[in-house]
Amino acid sequence: MNLTSDNIAPAHHSVLSALGAVNAGSSAPYGKDEVTAQVEELLAGIFECEVGVFLVTTGTASNALALAQMTPPWGAIIAHSEAHVLHDECGAPEFFSNGAKMVGLPGVDGKITADGLRALLARDYWTPPTHVTPSAVTLSQATEAGTVYRPGEIAAIAEVARDRGLRVHMDGARFANAVAAVGVSPAEMTWRAGVEALSFGFTKNGAMAAEAVVLFAPDLIRNLAERRKRGGHLWSKGRFIAAQAAALLEDGLWLKLAHQANAQAARLALGLEARGLKTAFPVEANEVFAHLPAATHEALKAQGVGYYVWSSDSIAPHRAGGADEVIARLICSFATEPQEIDAFLAAIDGAGAQKKASRSPGTPLF
Numbered sequence: 619m620n621l622t623s624d625n626i627a628p629a630h631h632s633v634l635s636a637l638g639a640v641n642a643g644s645s646a647p648y649g650k651d652e653v654t655a656q657v658e659e660l661l662a663g664i665f666e667c668e669v670g671v672f673l674v675t676t677g678t679a680s681n682a683l684a685l686a687q688m689t690p691p692w693g694a695i696i697a698h699s700e701a702h703v704l705h706d707e708c709g710a711p712e713f714f715s716n717g718a719k720m721v722g723l724p725g726v727d728g729k730i731t732a733d734g735l736r737a738l739l740a741r742d743y744w745t746p747p748t749h750v751t752p753s754a755v756t757l758s759q760a761t762e763a764g765t766v767y768r769p770g771e772i773a774a775i776a777e778v779a780r781d782r783g784l785r786v787h788m789d790g791a792r793f794a795n796a797v798a799a800v801g802v803s804p805a806e807m808t809w810r811a812g813v814e815a816l817s818f819g820f821t822k823n824g825a826m827a828a829e830a831v832v833l834f835a836p837d838l839i840r841n842l843a844e845r846r847k848r849g850g851h852l853w854s855k856g857r858f859i860a861a862q863a864a865a866l867l868e869d870g871l872w873l874k875l876a877h878q879a880n881a882q883a884a885r886l887a888l889g890l891e892a893r894g895l896k897t898a899f900p901v902e903a904n905e906v907f908a909h910l911p912a913a914t915h916e917a918l919k920a921q922g923v924g925y926y927v928w929s930s931d932s933i934a935p936h937r938a939g940g941a942d943e944v945i946a947r948l949i950c951s952f953a954t955e956p957q958e959i960d961a962f963l964a965a966i967d968g969a970g971a972q973k974k975a976s977r978s979p980g981t982p983l984f
């Protein structure tokens with residue numbers, strides 16, 4: 619049982635077949651191949667508009683390149699205070715932007731709000747040249763708390779951003795899970811709500827290593843080709859990234875796999891609820907954050923069950939856990955089987971039974 623992340627999953631067999639299929643004959647290098655053109659067409663169709671597309675192989679590169687297009691070196695990029703771009707990318711957004719400042723904005727359930735952003739921007743803090751210039755806001759979709767922004771929330775944030783001249787980026791490492799969760803069109807989730815650039819993640823969705831910077835604002839395209847090359851992310855055999863993305867985008871496989879992952883998270887959430895165990899955040903996509911009694915956690919770890927222990931300042935008061943509880947971050951992927959979820963829940967039951975047994979009268983406590 620391993621629910622540590624969705625990147626522990628294998629690549630989907632369609633992705634590997636697609637890699638095999640493009641591994642024949644010769645092909646134009648540096649993204650001038652037909653498969654890359656096909657991905658551009660597929661994305662334009664999915665988003666119902668013209669898009670700029672830049673394929674890379676890590677989400678960090680995708681985020682950092684997109685954000686660097688949106689800010690001068692003396693700019694500020696505003697993100698949720700627990701965002702991946704802020705904590706888990708080793709300063710890549712700062713590095714690629716030649717030193718722009720990442721600014722964290724707290725918010726419940728892993729989300730920033732329009733009001734929160736407005737208040738931050740209204741602070742007497744942004745006077746040039748002493749202070750950095752707010753230049754961009756980035757939203758994780760789905761969030762690091764496994765929650766999902768609705769188009770209305772995005773539009774409200776984007777409006778505040780636009781009023782102050784900030785660009786709007788979306789870190790869509792789990793974009794597929796978010797779209798599947800809300801059931802709106804990819805266009806409604808992005809540019810129609812004011813998103814100007816999306817890091818569209820395929821890796822956690824079922825690729826081996828493929829991510830796309832998708833640009834909705836034409837002016838953001840300028841010199842991104844050079845920035846990607848300088849960053850070492852222009853693949854000469856680019857068709858091998860493109861083939862992965864194409865395999866997932868064709869026939870809606872990306873959404874089908876996201877639905878599968880989300881369904882297992884929902885199954886897990888139901889099982890936890892049935893056992894009286896609370897979650898730290900609403901379960902909306904493919905991530906579940908469960909409050910587990912410390913003894914249950916110890917028993918699960920002793921059995922080698924894989925998950926990360928989480929901490930977060932973004933938990934709503936009514937969802938807070940007890941003092942002797944830990945938060946287990948449990949992530950489902952397209953490859954997570956219902957049996958694995960059931961086995962996990964059975965392991966929780968077993969851990970609880972063990973605990974009761976060890977406290978039964980006559981059993982020594984030490």
Ligand SMILES: *Cc1c(COP(=O)(O)O)cnc(C)c1O
Binds near residue numbers: 762
């Ligand atoms: C996984 C993830 C990324 C991308 O990470 P890489 O390891 O660089 O591919 C970006 N944002 C979020 C929220 C993620 O979960």
